[in-house]
Amino acid sequence: MSAFVSLLALGDLFPRGVLPYLLGGLLVGLGTAVIYLATGIIAGASTFLDSTLSYVSSVERFNRFKYVTSRGWRLVFTAGIVSGAAVYVLVSGSGVWTTDVQWWRLLGGGVLVGVGTRLGKGCTSGHGVCGVGSLSNTSLVNVATFLGFAVGTAQLVQALGVAP
């Protein structure tokens, strides 16, 4: 009986189940591993922003050697991410999906994500997946920081009654 109750409580923590999350995470890791084993490159998703800006901006920071020499394959990597998600829609038959989160949240949050990931040297994939996988202290501190602030912010936004 008590085992059944704790199983129910566990179900409350995971209303959508665990499997899609775990499978998704393993595939994200596998995609990173394929690139790493073949090329030695540790691919993060946010450097794409800086390296792509080098195509259209003369600002010196975006035109660093490492951005200009990697901008081509970073475009390909990002195109791969877009197509991979599109393949999921096709094979799962889930259909096209759009968010109800308001545009100003997406835009405003996006600006802060752009500033924060570039200033902080990485994002959820760079620090969160590859940095944590490297047991890097820098990445562990960054992840703890962004998780803490994200939870606080999301709870505050919810408490203010902003939805979706």
Place this chain on the structure above:
Amino acid sequence: MSTANRTPWFIPVIYLGGLIFGFGLAISGMAKPEVVLDFLQFEDFGLLFVMGGAAVVTGITFAVATRHLDRAPLTGETYRRRLKSFDRNVVVGGSIFGVGWGVSGICPGAAYASVGIGNYPILWAIAGMFLGAYAQGYWRSRHSTDAESVTETPSD
């Protein structure tokens, strides 16, 4: 890495890796801001398995490759772990990113995947990310001291 010693397989493998990565983000729900916000509001803890599962796979891969493998076949690069130098920006940037993630439910990789599931409103977030990245790059180009650029180059 120079472009001269790349094999014809380089670009297809990068694309394949991105494809698996994006498929994973879509199946995990990370491409949906609502799912991410549910996690941050403690209504669905499933996302722990996304970052956790991915970090376990990369962790094992990095550990095995750096210890037992020689050089990457397509580039001749040596295998390294992802180690970035620590400074104040890591904390300040992480805080700003966290607030943005909490407001929007969107991070870079997941935003690209979101385009793939047909979520066109996500273009607001992507436009925002480019604006933010541009603003910080412009500002730092203007304000970087010589000392900063010297210490940053090797690690960043």
